[in-house]
Amino acid sequence: MKSKTILILLLIAVAISVQAQDNTKKLKEIRVDLVQLDTITAQAKKTEPLILQGQITNSPEKELYLFTDSVGKYKPDTLRLDNEGRFYLKTYNAINPQKVSIQNKRTQLNNIYVAPGYNLTITADASDFPTLMETTQITGKGAESNRYRELYLKEYIRRKEADNWYEFTDEAKFSSYLEAEKQLTDSIEKVAFGKAVGNDPYFSHFEEMTRLDNLFLLEYKKIAFTKLTGMNARQAREFVEKLADATLIKDINNEAYFISENYKG
Structure with missing residues (x-):
């Protein structure tokens, strides 16, 4: 009888300990959320609208x-x-x-x-x-930073009757498309961001964001092409290695790339 009582007390103690650990964990999570909220609030107070x-x-x-x-x-x-x-x-x-x-x-x-x-x-x-x-x-x-969007959309609308890249099945045709697309985005970047804007502290940030977004979008399309055309693993690897931007791949873990949504995606 005494052993049974001791066992019950031990089980109760374990249950209390587990509950206490859960409560401690929840309190820590709440503290983390409160710290993040304080950080956001503090930054918002310092931020212009x-x-x-x-x-x-x-x-x-x-x-x-x-x-x-x-x-x-x-x-x-x-x-x-x-x-x-x-x-x-x-x-x-x-x-x-x-x-x-x-x-x-x-x-x-x-x-x-x-x-x-x-x-x-x-x-x-x-x-x-x-x-x-x-x-x-x-x-x-802030309109100057949005100039690239305006110019690219005009070109996109002008070319809307052209073939869609995801419909290509011929590798040579797809490679030609990639070259033409890079030439186009590079030229629009030069026009949109070629002249410095003195009253916009974020202009160069968006210039770099646009450059990286365009580069990683091309890399995504190369990978997607292997899926769309049904390449096997060996064919896909050889295709991507042949066309990939070696500089980007070599430095793929560069934290500076995180300003690009296409990189994160």
Whole structure:
């Protein structure tokens, strides 16, 4: 009987110990979350606001959403369009320079560069997606960093009747496409970022982000081509090794690459 009592007491002690450990773990997780929240709050207080304003006509949705990355936490803001499509948003959630989208299910403005202190005026006609791409204009403080987007979209629209890269099956044709695409993006980068902008501290950051995004997008397409054409492991390895950017691959763990969403993807 005494042994049974001791066993029960031991089991109770173990249960209490396990519960205490769980509680300690939860408290640590809460402390970590609170520290991160304090960090975000402190940074936000030091940060200039991001202002987005303008007019998006013919949008089927009157609420669009902006998600900004605030130290690993994605925070949503709502852009409410009035009856004529006008909107105004002032947010402190964009505490670092980044690429964002303003979107809902049927209206999407993609790849917009925002940063603390930017004051962008955006106008567009959202009747349909092609019209939205063609009519979007971005002016105001920070517009120079968004110049690449504007120039590339114009070229994309001009070439919209061309073959899609993911439909290629011929290796030589695909390789020619890659060369032409790199020449195009390099030339647009030079035009968009060729002249320094004195009043934008994030201009060079977005220049490097754009360069890396373009390079890693090409690498992604090379890998995707091996899947689309059904190459086996040996063929895929030989194909990628032959076409891969050796400099990027050699330094693939470079932390500086993390400003590129395509690298992280």
